[in-house]
Amino acid sequence: MLQALYENIEQTVAVILFGIGFVILLLQRNLIRKIIGLNIMSTATYLFLASMGYIHGRKAPIVVDGVTQAIHYINPVPTGLVLTGIVVSVSFTGMMLALTVRLYRRYRTLDIDQIALMARQEEVE
Template sequence: MERLLTNYFETGSMILFGIGFVTLLLHNNLIKKIIGMNIMDTAVFLFFIAKGNIIGKEAPIIKGIHKGIEGYINPLPTALMLTGIVVAVSITAFALALTIKIYEKYGTIELDEITRMRGD
């Protein structure tokens, strides 16, 4: 239990991931599914950024005195998460555009009504 309280960023990201996953699975509305997917993305970003941060070290921006390689954190996790955020925004925009097209064709964004209309 103590480790859960010590690693509160990781614990919070796991809770967020669970909320997003449940939202993605239980709702038939396409917009709610997209929101659940975005919550899951955010949880993954929070988890990796929390793992990339080391208490007592600084970002690798040299201001004045160079502290050596042990004084700075690795910038790679942060750079990868910035790339992941760009990809997540692009996927969200694409999913919303597809949702608009589905609404124009079927007049609804509820998956159970769409499958009933298609006869599947």
């Protein structure tokens, strides 16, 4: 198993990064750190996808000198999927940071527990 993990070192690192991001998401109370954890998770996904598309000894999928045999190029689909992922990640990061700014302006703290507590108190009042 260790041999297999070492041969798939890219995927192994991606999986470990994913787990680290997930634990950060669960453990950190600071909203900014939660967002960073989510971004680490998405970065791990990109690494995983990009490593899935690679094939030893082949070139990037840009046609050179009219060679169009599939045997000369790597898989272009995961590259496109990573592009989609990056765009979505940028969008949700911007959105969540905006929400965080609004929360900070209202409650003057970034601690999610305190924000929840204050929100509940406001509800009671």
